[in-house]
Amino acid sequence: MSPATGGTEVRVGVVGGGISGLSAAYFLHRQLPQAQVVLWEASARLGGALHTQRVEGYCVEAGADMFITVPPWAVELCKELGVELVGTNPQGQGAYVVHRGQVVAVPEGFAVMMPTRVLPLLSTPLLSWKGKLRLLAEPLIPPRQEMSDESLASFAIRRLGQEAFERLVQPLVAGIYAADARRLSMQAALGRFVQMERRWGSLAAAWWHTQRDSFLGRAAGARYGLFVAPRKGMSGLIQHLADALPPDSVQLNAPVLQIRPYESGWQVQLPNQQHQVDALVLALPAWQAARLVKPWAGKLAQLLQSIPYGSAAVVCAAVEEQHLEQKPRGFGFVVPECEGRRILAASFSSVKFPHRAPQGGLLVRIFIGGSRLEHLLELPDDQLAQVAWDEVASLCRWKVQPRWIRVYRWDRAMAQYHVGHLERVHQIRQELARWPRLALAGNAYEGVGVPYCIHSAQQAAQRLAQALQGHKKPVPAEPR
Ligand SMILES: Cc1cc2nc3c(=O)[nH]c(=O)nc-3n(C[C@H](O)[C@H](O)[C@H](O)COP(=O)(O)OP(=O)(O)OC[C@H]3O[C@@H](n4cnc5c(N)ncnc54)[C@H](O)[C@@H]3O)c2cc1C
Missing domain, CATH: 1.10.3110.10 (protoporphyrinogen ix oxidase, domain 3)
Structure with missing residues (x-):
C-alpha cells in the first residue's frame, strides 16, 4: 500500500521522453510505488537531446556529450542506476580559443x-x-x-x-x-x-x-576535470532509466495532442487514444508545453512561450590521425564571435574520451548555429557538413577530408536564458500554483544542462507526490 496515495491506484502521466521526462517517470515510480506511471514520447526513440550512435566503431554523441559533476544530481542518479561513468582524459586537458585565425591556448x-x-x-x-x-x-x-x-x-x-x-x-x-x-x-x-x-x-x-x-585550481577555460560521461554513451543513461520502469510504462510514437483539466486530474488526448490521469508532468521544451496549456491557461501559455529557444547543429566527422598534418591540441577550441567564422566551437571528442574512437581514429564534433549563425542551418546537410569541415580544417591546418561526416540538427532545442529569465520563471511558478496536479520539467527553467534537467524532474515528482497525498479514488466493486 502506498502511504502517499492511501492505497488506491493513481495514474500519473508524463509527456516527453527526454532525460527530463524519463527521470520524472523514474522518480514518480520510486516515490509512488503503487501508482501507475505512463510516459508518452512523440518520436520513435527515447532520449531527446541525448542520442548516442555507433558508426564504424566510433561512439558518436549526436547531442549532449558529457555532464558536470557539480551539482551532483546526474552523478547520483547514475550511481543509483548502476551507469558506469568515465572522466575526461587527464592527458589532454586545456582549452583553446581561435585568435586571428590561429588556435591558441587559454592562459592557465x-x-x-x-x-x-x-x-x-x-x-x-x-x-x-x-x-x-x-x-x-x-x-x-x-x-x-x-x-x-x-x-x-x-x-x-x-x-x-x-x-x-x-x-x-x-x-x-x-x-x-x-x-x-x-x-x-x-x-x-x-x-x-x-x-x-x-x-x-x-x-x-x-x-x-x-x-x-x-x-x-589550475584549470584553463572550461573546468574539464569536473565533467563525466557514461561509458556506453549518453543513451546508456536513457536505457538504464527506461529499464528501471515497470514494463509498458513507455509509449513511443505517441504525440500528445491536447490536455485538459478533467475532474480532479487531466484528460490526455493522443491520436486514436484518450487517457485520464490524476496528475501530469510536462517534460517538454517550454514552447511545446505552451501549446498544450494554451486552451485553458492563456497566461501560463504566454509566459512559457516567452522563453526563447535557439537551434543548432552538431556535425560529427571521423578522420585517421595518421593522415593529419598537425596533431589536435587539447580537447578542442571555441571561436569568438569577433573572428567572423562560421562555427561556434569544435571538440575532439575522442581525445576528451578516448574510448569513443577505434585505434588511430579521431572523432571531431563541430557546433554550428546559435543566434548569430542560425541562418546557416537553412543549408542542406551536405553543404552544412562541408562548411563545418572547411572551417575546422582551415583552423587546424589540415588538408584531409573526413572518412565520414554526419549532421545532427537540433531545432528549437536550446533554451535561452535572457535577461529577466528568473523573474519569468517565478511568474510561471506562481501561475502553475493554480494547478497543483500539473508539474513542469525540462531545460527551460533553472538550468539547461543534464543535471539540472534531472533535478527539475525530481522536483516535479515531489510536487505531484505531495499533491496526491491522501488522494483517494472510489474503489471499484469486486467482480462477483
Ligand atoms: C546540441 C546540444 C548539445 C548539448 N550538450 C550538452 C552537454 O554536453 N552537457 C549537458 O549537460 N547538456 C547539454 N545540452 C543540454 C541538454 O542536453 C538538454 O537541455 C536536455 O537533454 C533536455 O532534455 P529534456 O528532456 O528536457 O528535453 P528534450 O531532450 O528536448 O526532450 C523532450 C522530448 O519530448 C518529446 N515531445 C515533444 N512534444 C511532445 C508531445 N506533444 N508529446 C509527446 N512527446 C513530445 C520530444 O520528442 C523529445 O523526445 C545540449 C543540448 C543540445 C541540443
Whole structure:
C-alpha cells in the first residue's frame, strides 16, 4: 500500500521522453510505488537531446556529450542506476580559443571568467597589453550597486574590459549556451559570479577568499576535470532509466495532442487514444508545453512561450590521425564571435574520451548555429557538413577530408536564458500554483544542462507526490 496515495491506484502521466521526462517517470515510480506511471514520447526513440550512435566503431554523441559533476544530481542518479561513468582524459586537458585565425591556448588559471594566475596571463598572445592591464585591474572596479539582472556582456565588459570579453568570455561562456552574450542573463546562467561581486566587491577578492584551493585550481577555460560521461554513451543513461520502469510504462510514437483539466486530474488526448490521469508532468521544451496549456491557461501559455529557444547543429566527422598534418591540441577550441567564422566551437571528442574512437581514429564534433549563425542551418546537410569541415580544417591546418561526416540538427532545442529569465520563471511558478496536479520539467527553467534537467524532474515528482497525498479514488466493486 502506498502511504502517499492511501492505497488506491493513481495514474500519473508524463509527456516527453527526454532525460527530463524519463527521470520524472523514474522518480514518480520510486516515490509512488503503487501508482501507475505512463510516459508518452512523440518520436520513435527515447532520449531527446541525448542520442548516442555507433558508426564504424566510433561512439558518436549526436547531442549532449558529457555532464558536470557539480551539482551532483546526474552523478547520483547514475550511481543509483548502476551507469558506469568515465572522466575526461587527464592527458589532454586545456582549452583553446581561435585568435586571428590561429588556435591558441587559454592562459592557465583563466577559468570561466576569472583570471587566477598572473604570469600565464601576461604571456598570452590572446590579449594586447592594454587588454591585459584592464583585466588585471578587475579588483579595482567598484561593484555594481543595482540589484536588477544584467547581461553577460554588460557584466564582463564592466568588470574585465571589452577585449577580455570579446576574446575570452564571449566564446568560453556564451559559446556553451549557444547564446547571445548581449542577452544572456547573468543571474540565471552565472548567478554565482553576481553573488561573488556583491559579497566580496570583485571576482579576484571572491576567489582569494573562497575558491582558490578547491574550485578553480589550475584549470584553463572550461573546468574539464569536473565533467563525466557514461561509458556506453549518453543513451546508456536513457536505457538504464527506461529499464528501471515497470514494463509498458513507455509509449513511443505517441504525440500528445491536447490536455485538459478533467475532474480532479487531466484528460490526455493522443491520436486514436484518450487517457485520464490524476496528475501530469510536462517534460517538454517550454514552447511545446505552451501549446498544450494554451486552451485553458492563456497566461501560463504566454509566459512559457516567452522563453526563447535557439537551434543548432552538431556535425560529427571521423578522420585517421595518421593522415593529419598537425596533431589536435587539447580537447578542442571555441571561436569568438569577433573572428567572423562560421562555427561556434569544435571538440575532439575522442581525445576528451578516448574510448569513443577505434585505434588511430579521431572523432571531431563541430557546433554550428546559435543566434548569430542560425541562418546557416537553412543549408542542406551536405553543404552544412562541408562548411563545418572547411572551417575546422582551415583552423587546424589540415588538408584531409573526413572518412565520414554526419549532421545532427537540433531545432528549437536550446533554451535561452535572457535577461529577466528568473523573474519569468517565478511568474510561471506562481501561475502553475493554480494547478497543483500539473508539474513542469525540462531545460527551460533553472538550468539547461543534464543535471539540472534531472533535478527539475525530481522536483516535479515531489510536487505531484505531495499533491496526491491522501488522494483517494472510489474503489471499484469486486467482480462477483
Ligand atoms: C546540441 C546540444 C548539445 C548539448 N550538450 C550538452 C552537454 O554536453 N552537457 C549537458 O549537460 N547538456 C547539454 N545540452 C543540454 C541538454 O542536453 C538538454 O537541455 C536536455 O537533454 C533536455 O532534455 P529534456 O528532456 O528536457 O528535453 P528534450 O531532450 O528536448 O526532450 C523532450 C522530448 O519530448 C518529446 N515531445 C515533444 N512534444 C511532445 C508531445 N506533444 N508529446 C509527446 N512527446 C513530445 C520530444 O520528442 C523529445 O523526445 C545540449 C543540448 C543540445 C541540443
